[in-house]
Amino acid sequence: MDMQAPQHRFVTGKLGYLAPSGHRPYQYMTPPPAGAAWHNTEYEQRACRIVNARHVAASLSLENNGFELLDRPSKVSDFNDAAQVQGVYYRELEQLALELTGGLRAQVFDHQLRQREAGRPALGFGREAASTTPAALGRVHNDYTESSGPRRARQLMPDMAQDHPFLILNFWRPVDYAALDTPLALCDPRSFPMQDWACADLIYPDRKGEIYLGRHAPGHHWYYYPAMTPREMLVFVSFDSRLDSTVRMTPHCAFDDPTAPDDAPPRRSIEARCLVVLD
Incomplete structure (x- = not known):
């Protein structure tokens, strides 16, 4: 395989948008009860222009575009070791979050390992199987909504979240080898108005969460960083409580890169x- 960073300016990739419907979407995150469907939604695969952000990386920033690529190797030697991830990686990210934002306190509160399925079947919600390892998530989404973002903050830091603005950041990186076949696409939040979001329920055995699913519109501006290596990391805004912020949440979606090598x-x-x- 040629491991050099691709030089193409953009690709045309298919992104999974929520299809129009008259009901509130839901998705089970574990096998549903007998007779129940995993979800009640349909998705449409839209061909989108996805810009190679490596050519314009200097013009993109967390503050202005909602995402940024960092050269930030980790001291973690095995990301399958949950104790090592929680003991080492969490501390690395908390320190980095404070450096990036000038925040008062930072707390990493969960992580998720994902494995793209062998054979590259059609991308879905990453959960519609009994596998213990979630797959790549091929739906345009944001992890928090106007309701679930503040609720999560109050659960984690009840002493501060009521009186201070806050961010929820997502840190994403490949592990073990470069991400060639199914990279992460990110949309500039300034091109994604609130009317393009739909609230959706995530149903767990003991609770119900809420996320946003994206509806298609022609003005969305998508980017990706091809051939990301494990020493590189994406940071992007999942939720910003400040109502005057222009990058309050960053739409994102895994997609099959048409330029990926066959192997x-x-x-x-x-x-x-x-x-x-934040202060």
Whole structure:
């Protein structure tokens, strides 16, 4: 495989948008009860222009565009070791979050390892199987809504979240090898108005969460960083409590890169979410 960073300016990739419907979407995150469907939604695969952000990386920033690529190797030697991830990686990310934002406190509160399925079947919600390892998530979405973002912050830092603005950041990186076959696409939030979001329920055995699913519109501006290596990391805004911020949440979606080599290994990645309380 040629491991050099691709020089193309953009690709045309298919992104999974929520199809129009008259009901509130839901998605089970574990096998549903007998007779129940995993979800009640339909998605449409839209061909989108996705810009190679490596050519314009200097013009993109967390503050102005909602995402940024960092050269930030980790001291973690095995991301499958949950104790090592929680003991080492969480501390690395909390320190980085404070450096990036000038925040008062930072707390990483969860992480998720994902493994692209062998054979690269059609991308879905990453959960419609009994596998213990979630797959790549091929739906345009944001992890928090106007309701679930503040609720999560109050659960984590009840002493501060009521009185301070806050961010929830997502840190995403490939593990073990470069992400060639199924990279992460990110949309500039300034091109994605609130009317293009739909609230959706995520149903767990003991609770119900809420996220946004994206509806298609022609003005969305998508980017990706091809051939990301494990020493590189994406940071992007999952939620910003400040109503005057222009990058309050960053739409994102995995997609099959049409330029990926035929022998590209299935993408493996880790994502971690971090609450940052601001001054």
